[in-house]
Amino acid sequence: MDKSWLRLYFILGSNNVPEDTNVLSVLEDALKGGITLFQFREKGIGARQGLEKVELAKQMQALCQQYNVPFLVNDDIDLALEIGADGVHVGQDDKPIEEIRAICPKNWIIGVSATNTDQAVTAKENGADYIGVGPIYATKTKEDAKKPIGTEGLQAIREAVGNLPIVTIGGIRLGHVFDLIHSGADGVSVISSISKAENPERMARVFSEHLQFSVR
Numbered sequence: 001m002d003k004s005w006l007r008l009y010f011i012l013g014s015n016n017v018p019e020d021t022n023v024l025s026v027l028e029d030a031l032k033g034g035i036t037l038f039q040f041r042e043k044g045i046g047a048r049q050g051l052e053k054v055e056l057a058k059q060m061q062a063l064c065q066q067y068n069v070p071f072l073v074n075d076d077i078d079l080a081l082e083i084g085a086d087g088v089h090v091g092q093d094d095k096p097i098e099e100i101r102a103i104c105p106k107n108w109i110i111g112v113s114a115t116n117t118d119q120a121v122t123a124k125e126n127g128a129d130y131i132g133v134g135p136i137y138a139t140k141t142k143e144d145a146k147k148p149i150g151t152e153g154l155q156a157i158r159e160a161v162g163n164l165p166i167v168t169i170g171g172i173r174l175g176h177v178f179d180l181i182h183s184g185a186d187g188v189s190v191i192s193s194i195s196k197a198e199n200p201e202r203m204a205r206v207f208s209e210h211l212q213f214s215v216r
């Protein structure tokens with residue numbers, strides 16, 4: 001995969017936006033602001049299910065296609081196959097990568113979560129296109145998030161996996177970007193920093209600018 005897609009990776013579901021805010025307009029704002037990859041993550045309290053989930057996924061996919069941004073699905077391989085997504089992101093408790101490769105299109109992007117060096121090395125050996133490393137910092141967005149690993153944890157994982165593409169996740173704010181890139185990240189993935197920003201488009205644009213000035 002093209003590593004530069006990981007630079008500003010936005011993740012969103014319908015329960016990640018403030019009340020009375022349209023989730024599709026938040027995604028469109030983020031696309032206008034310059035996000036480079038998108039993950040549809042519809043889970044947790046109040047998440048849409050069944051046909052409503054499929055419908056939302058299709059609407060988000062159409063927006064991403066309009067802006068030429070690859071569209072990945074979190075966890076739900078069947079949904080990703082059904083709508084022709086560009087790939088999936090799976091965690092340690094989700095479907096194993098070998099089983100996904102056996103049934104998915106050849107060019108699918110498959111990302112795997114890693115919280116420690118063992119998980120990261122195993123994901124690399126199993127053919128992950130990238131790893132999502134974190135949580136780096138504390139987050140309120142994911143209830144069952146593991147303990148934050150900090151930039152030290154990230155550095156150890158970078159050393160263990162060589163040049164495997166790494167995107168960081170968990171509690172990431174603008175002020176963290178420089179440290180993360182200099183600790184080995186190829187990019188940052190964020191939910192609330194953009195989805196709950198007063199102006200998601202401007203926030204995405206400023207993240208993008210910070211990333212440009214943080215080249216390793």
Ligand SMILES: Cc1ncc(COP(=O)(O)OP(=O)(O)O)c(N)n1
Pocket residue numbers: 011039041074075089090091092093094111112113114131132133142167169189
């Ligand atoms: C880019 C990225 N990295 C990590 C995760 C977390 O995946 P997982 O551990 O499976 O947890 P859920 O997101 O499924 O709750 C991610 N989604 N994206």
Ligand SMILES: Cc1ncsc1CCOP(=O)(O)O
Pocket residue numbers: 134135138139140141142145169170171172189190191192193
């Ligand atoms: C999905 C996920 N996986 C590890 S932390 C996290 C939540 C990230 O959300 P935020 O960017 O709002 O901290």
Ligand SMILES: [Mg+2]
Pocket residue numbers: 074075089090091092094
């Ligand atoms: Mg998962």
